[in-house]
Amino acid sequence: MRDVRAALRQQRIETPSWAYANSGTRFKVFTQPGVPRNPEEKIADAAVVHRLTGVAPTVALHIPWDEVDDYAALAKYAADQGVGIGAINANVFQDDDYKLGSVTNPDAGVRRKATDHLLECVDIMDATGSRDLKLWFSDGTNYPGQDSIRARQDRLAEALSEVYARLGDHQRMLLEYKLFEPAFYTTDVPDWGTSYAHCIELGPKATVCIDTGHHAPGTNIEFIVAFLLRAGKLGAFDFNSRFYADDDLMVGAADPFQLFRIMHEIVSADALGEEAGIAFMLDQCHNIEPKIPAIIRSVLNVQEATAKALLVDADALAAAQQAGDVLGANAVLMDAYNTDVRPLLRELREEMGLDPDPTAAYARSGYAEKIVAERVGGEQAGWGA
Ligand code: PSV
Numbered sequence: 038m039r040d041v042r043a044a045l046r047q048q049r050i051e052t053p054s055w056a057y058a059n060s061g062t063r064f065k066v067f068t069q070p071g072v073p074r075n076p077e078e079k080i081a082d083a084a085v086v087h088r089l090t091g092v093a094p095t096v097a098l099h100i101p102w103d104e105v106d107d108y109a110a111l112a113k114y115a116a117d118q119g120v121g122i123g124a125i126n127a128n129v130f131q132d133d134d135y136k137l138g139s140v141t142n143p144d145a146g147v148r149r150k151a152t153d154h155l156l157e158c159v160d161i162m163d164a165t166g167s168r169d170l171k172l173w174f175s176d177g178t179n180y181p182g183q184d185s186i187r188a189r190q191d192r193l194a195e196a197l198s199e200v201y202a203r204l205g206d207h208q209r210m211l212l213e214y215k216l217f218e219p220a221f222y223t224t225d226v227p228d229w230g231t232s233y234a235h236c237i238e239l240g241p242k243a244t245v246c247i248d249t250g251h252h253a254p255g256t257n258i259e260f261i262v263a264f265l266l267r268a269g270k271l272g273a274f275d276f277n278s279r280f281y282a283d284d285d286l287m288v289g290a291a292d293p294f295q296l297f298r299i300m301h302e303i304v305s306a307d308a309l310g311e312e313a314g315i316a317f318m319l320d321q322c323h324n325i326e327p328k329i330p331a332i333i334r335s336v337l338n339v340q341e342a343t344a345k346a347l348l349v350d351a352d353a354l355a356a357a358q359q360a361g362d363v364l365g366a367n368a369v370l371m372d373a374y375n376t377d378v379r380p381l382l383r384e385l386r387e388e389m390g391l392d393p394d395p396t397a398a399y400a401r402s403g404y405a406e407k408i409v410a411e412r413v414g415g416e417q418a419g420w421g422a
């Protein structure tokens with residue numbers, strides 16, 4: 038029998054700095070009072086989420102959205118707040134120079150600029166002690182014939198290998214993929230296979246990041262999880278929910294069953310613990326809902342899916358599978374999924390010295406009112422779009 042509580046206690050979910058900031062669609066950003074104005078205030082909010090949930094000890098940064106003069110000082114500030122700096126996300130998608138691509142741009146000068154930014158992100162990792170460099174490229178083309186698909190792959194491989202060579206012994210590269218958007222005809226890293234192939238070419242420090250919102254409708258994400266786990270090439274998740282495209286809604290909101298199926302693959306491969314090296318990150322935007330409570334909800338959604346996955350009776354499942362008992366095997370999985378794990382998680386939080394209901398504890402804490410009163414003046418942080 039698995040030690041469900043011990044596994045849940047050790048779970049680590051990373052929250053994204055940009056989820057605490059203003060965001061929206063390409064039609065409108067609705068601002069919210071109390072939103073952070075700088076990286077420190079985002080980190081302070083992330084620390085609140087960790088204090089209340091006990092399982093969100095790191096916060097990912099996005100550069101230049103979280104640009105500061107002194108990254109070591111920022112890491113120290115985070116540590117003082119009780120959290121660490123997680124992945125450093127590069128941003129080569131918001132500069133005018135990148136209209137035709139960043140590291141795959143036909144212009145060598147633009148490629149140099151983009152690669153230099155990626156290298157700068159590794160410098161930042163050195164200063165913050167971050168392990169992971171997360172790369173997502175908006176690169177691609179909009180029209181057939183616009184550029185050479187093959188040449189763009191060559192340019193991508195060249196930039197990635199230069200950055201890979203710069204990584205320290207304990208640093209990794211996470212290569213994210215996305216089916217489309219902003220490019221509509223070809224995307225240079227559109228799917229897990231492309232990411233996987235580049236990671237194989239690069240070496241052991243390069244692994245795939247699965248953003249759950251980046252697939253065609255109906256894609257079986259848990260298959261991708263299982264495949265990459267077997268190949269030792271799953272490095273991270275960017276968790277969120279989608280109904281239509283890259284919606285960036287709260288993880289587990291649209292399809293909690295899918296989240297359970299993903300976590301079942303993780304648990305059955307014994308890949309939940311830190312030693313497995315998989316970063317469980319959120320990549321979300323809270324456009325119309327209050328941000329901190331939404332992030333708390335998201336963390337709890339991942340925790341609930343994980344608890345259910347841990348409750349799967351592995352022996353009974355293996356026996357049913359071996360016996361070819363299709364319905365029996367499916368029933369073992371569904372029994373776990375249909376278990377209400379909320380009482381177990383409430384107990385666990387009490388054991389961890391936390392409030393059993395983090396959402397209610399946040400509402401009672403007065404933090405929301407405090408940041409609305411204090412964060413007056415200055416410019417609210419946003420995603421720069
Ligand atoms: C792209 O859609 C993406 O998922 C990448 O992870 C970016 O870094 C992130 O969103 C920014 O919100």
Ligand code: MN
Nearest residue numbers: 213248275320
């Ligand atoms: Mn992402």
